[in-house]
Amino acid sequence: MSASFSHIRDLDCSPATAWRLLTDPAQMNRWSTAPIRLSDNGIGERPDAVGALRTVTLPRGRARLREVVELTEYPYRFVYRVYDGGPLLLEHRGEQRLEARPRGCRLTWTVRLQVAGGLSRVLARVIGRQVGESLNALERIAAAEADVPDPGPAADRPGAPTADELAALRVPAVQALRGQTAIADRFAADDDPKVWFARVYQYVTTEMLNVQGLRNPDWLLALIPVFDRFYTENLQRYEDGDTPSAAWQRAWSLCEREDRAHPERPVIRGLLAGVSAHIDDDLPRALAQVHRDRYPDRDLREFRPDYLRLAPVFSAASDRLLAELPRSHKPWWTPIATRVHPQVRDDLLGRQGFHVGRQRLTAFASAAAAVSVR
Structure with missing residues (x-):
């Protein structure tokens, strides 16, 4: 059985600024309780583009999650998936959505995961709590962050193939x-x-x-x-x-x-x-x-x-x-x-x-x- 958790936070910054803080490992390490390392850039040599690889080391170094960026719709939707989290992690997919608000933006971060042995809910609670602690720090950083001009990652998939x-x-x-x-x-x-x-x-x-x-x-x-x-x-x-x-x-x-x-x-x-x-x-x-x-x-x-x-x-x-x-x-x-x-x-x-x-x-x-x- 899979389990999931979601966090909703109102950030005092633009969606573009929030995107940079949420998707660039160099910026993520400013607020995340789990160290994040960029393994390889994605399209256009960007860390926030489709195809980028990154490694997340869970607190106390107990496990490493290797992630691939699967979908980007700058600056509103970012989807990643863990392709290697050890033999017991069967599924782990995260999606971050940003919605412009009168004062800043609203972040909705949802993660769905499944582990062997029926421990999905336990792990979801543990990781969900750690993500929540990280987002507390993100809120403080976002409030003081200045906007940086950035066109964002290029769109992937120029044209879907036809049925023929x-x-x-x-x-x-x-x-x-x-x-x-x-x-x-x-x-x-x-x-x-x-x-x-x-x-x-x-x-x-x-x-x-x-x-x-x-x-x-x-x-x-x-x-x-x-x-x-x-x-x-x-x-x-x-x-x-x-x-x-x-x-x-x-x-x-x-x-x-x-x-x-x-x-x-x-x-x-x-x-x-x-x-x-x-x-x-x-x-x-x-x-x-x-x-x-x-x-x-x-x-x-x-x-x-x-x-x-x-x-x-x-x-x-x-x-x-x-x-x-x-x-x-x-x-x-x-x-x-x-x-x-x-x-x-x-x-x-x-x-x-x-x-x-x-x-x-x-x-x-x-x-x-x-x-x-x-």
Whole structure:
């Protein structure tokens, strides 16, 4: 069950001034009880723009919340989401609304959160109390703050795609999924151990095609076939005895190994190597290519909120694969994994050799550097 809290404060300053105090980490540290660090700017090199990343350290350093700015309507609406708050935090979304008043402005700050273990209401009360204490300090600062001319962050999403445009983009994405399914089916028919990674990749694409609520669904649909091309080309080279990338050479080689005493070990090693090749090698190139081909006039960081929202597809795909693995090929921890939340399991798996969440962030940063958004 989720829980929420809201604070309403009348501030003796303009909405633009309140916006600066509320959204710039350098200003937020003047009143917040929780230290805030800017991890990366968003669109236009601004800390208050879509795609910006920041880290909030809760009082006493007990936990860190990593946030991404998801939506801005300067100077009246600011939305952020915690994309990484530890394995127990399942949801955390904040929205700040500013309304001009005859004397200053009114702030409405709403947070909705959910944690594992049924402790959502307890955590909401704790964080809500801390936010309230911070806002007491903000009120005092706002009353003495001078207005600073600022045009605000640029609007993201220049134009939403039409239904016809999305339908056209979906055709090659679905074709890519059919090809991935055919590859996995072929491996299964041949009793080829490469089937396990091929199948999980098929499931990842399936989950991506079912994702809802993205602000830029056209971007995701355009990414799928480009991503697929790197995968299929490297597989073809490997099967032809040619030279795939070093990461894919290692991945496919590990996938083909067998261990009669512990058949689950090569499965997991092959999967981790395949995921590494997929994320570390192919993903940055696919992101950069799609950006150059379709969105050269837009900042790649505009798409970062959508990118971070895709994280659950990897958990969903691995769940499907774990359910299909023969008992002899299941790791010992599989029964435990099915009983805990995917975020807890992913955190534990990350300690075994490859943390998907962290590596996906690195992949995005590499793509952003490649298209020179800074």
